[in-house]
Amino acid sequence: MTILATEGLTKRFPRVTALDRLTVSAEPGVTGLVGANGAGKSTLIKLLLGLTPPTEGRATVLGLDPAAQALDIRRAVGYMPEHECLPPDVSATEFVVHMARMSGLPRAAARERAADTLRHVGLYEERYRPIGGYSTGMRQRVKLAQALVHDPKLVFLDEPTNGLDPQGRDEMLALIRRVGTEFGISVIVTSHLLGELERVCDHVIVIDGGRLLRSSSIGEFTQRTQSVTVEVEEGQDALAGRLAELGQQVTAHGRLLTVAVSSPATYDAVRDAVCDLDLRLVRLEQGRHRIEDVFREEVSSV
Numbered sequence: 001m002t003i004l005a006t007e008g009l010t011k012r013f014p015r016v017t018a019l020d021r022l023t024v025s026a027e028p029g030v031t032g033l034v035g036a037n038g039a040g041k042s043t044l045i046k047l048l049l050g051l052t053p054p055t056e057g058r059a060t061v062l063g064l065d066p067a068a069q070a071l072d073i074r075r076a077v078g079y080m081p082e083h084e085c086l087p088p089d090v091s092a093t094e095f096v097v098h099m100a101r102m103s104g105l106p107r108a109a110a111r112e113r114a115a116d117t118l119r120h121v122g123l124y125e126e127r128y129r130p131i132g133g134y135s136t137g138m139r140q141r142v143k144l145a146q147a148l149v150h151d152p153k154l155v156f157l158d159e160p161t162n163g164l165d166p167q168g169r170d171e172m173l174a175l176i177r178r179v180g181t182e183f184g185i186s187v188i189v190t191s192h193l194l195g196e197l198e199r200v201c202d203h204v205i206v207i208d209g210g211r212l213l214r215s216s217s218i219g220e221f222t223q224r225t226q227s228v229t230v231e232v233e234e235g236q237d238a239l240a241g242r243l244a245e246l247g248q249q250v251t252a253h254g255r256l257l258t259v260a261v262s263s264p265a266t267y268d269a270v271r272d273a274v275c276d277l278d279l280r281l282v283r284l285e286q287g288r289h290r291i292e293d294v295f296r297e298e299v300s301s302v
């Protein structure tokens with residue numbers, strides 16, 4: 001089942017084209033939507049929720065059309081907006097119960113669901129205090145709770161790690177992973193920090209300037225760029241030459257050599273070259289480029 005699909009989706013503002021003929025789809029699971037600030041991530045989410053109409057093109061969310069079935073979509077989808085949107089003078093409990101009631105839950109069910117959801121996102125006693133006194137991390141959790149309280153099939157999380165310190169970031173990312181795995185809710189999560197998404201996503205969509213740069217599973221993203229780092233005590237130039245003769249693709253970074261792994265034979269070639277030249281091997285380490293590196297390479301080649 002496809003959770004969302006777009007075809008030639010375009011949004012033009014008077015001065016800027018925020019989305020430019022975007023054709024992409026996502027399957028159930030956790031999908032990262034990656035792009036620099038201004039790439040068009042928030043605009044895409046707003047179009048998919050039916051909050052703003054496209055200039056051209058089409059989209060479906062859970063098989064529904066945002067232009068004609070926006071209310072049905074909102075019933076089945078949760079949305080955590082990027083910007084601050086919480087009332088400071090009510091408690092998290094009051095706010096999340098209110099949001100559950102807005103989604104159509106009866107009073108008792110809304111209270112129960114709100115309590116469960118706030119506990120799931122890690123807010124306990126503090127949920128009775130006014131939101132105005134919360135830390136950024138606590139406020140992000142409240143925003144996440146209101147997106148989950150009506151038990152959606154899919155949630156859009158717009159920059160959920162924004163403003164968090166490294167520990168808060170790790171906790172939020174772990175929570176997002178749990179939403180996708182334990183709760184079984186599909187997640188579309190945006191970030192301009194490319195590296196952090198590889199830890200939680202099954203699939204990544206990269207957009208740049210409103211255009212699709214890449215859409216693939218995390219595995220494909222990193223596999224393609226698998227490499228092995230070789231360090232020898234001395235003789236790295238001779239080793240690089242020998243490996244090149246054996247048909248390997250080698251790059252030198254000071255004392256370290258990075259060899260692209262084209263097949264398992266690459267490891268045999270490294271072993272043979274080190275033995276032939278009688279070198280002392282210090283390190284042989286499997287390396288994977290991070291999404292960040294792949295993205296940088298692709299952007300610079302566009």
Ligand SMILES: Nc1ncnc2c1ncn2[C@@H]1O[C@H](COP(=O)(O)OP(=O)(O)OP(=O)(O)O)[C@@H](O)[C@H]1O
Pocket residue numbers: 013014016017018035036037038039040041042043044159192
């Ligand atoms: N309502 C609007 N009117 C005019 N321009 C807009 C509007 N909304 C977005 N834009 C522009 O469209 C482009 C894409 O914005 P968008 O907010 O979708 O990017 P983003 O990838 O979510 O980045 P950020 O994380 O910085 O919000 C930007 O150039 C932005 O200035």
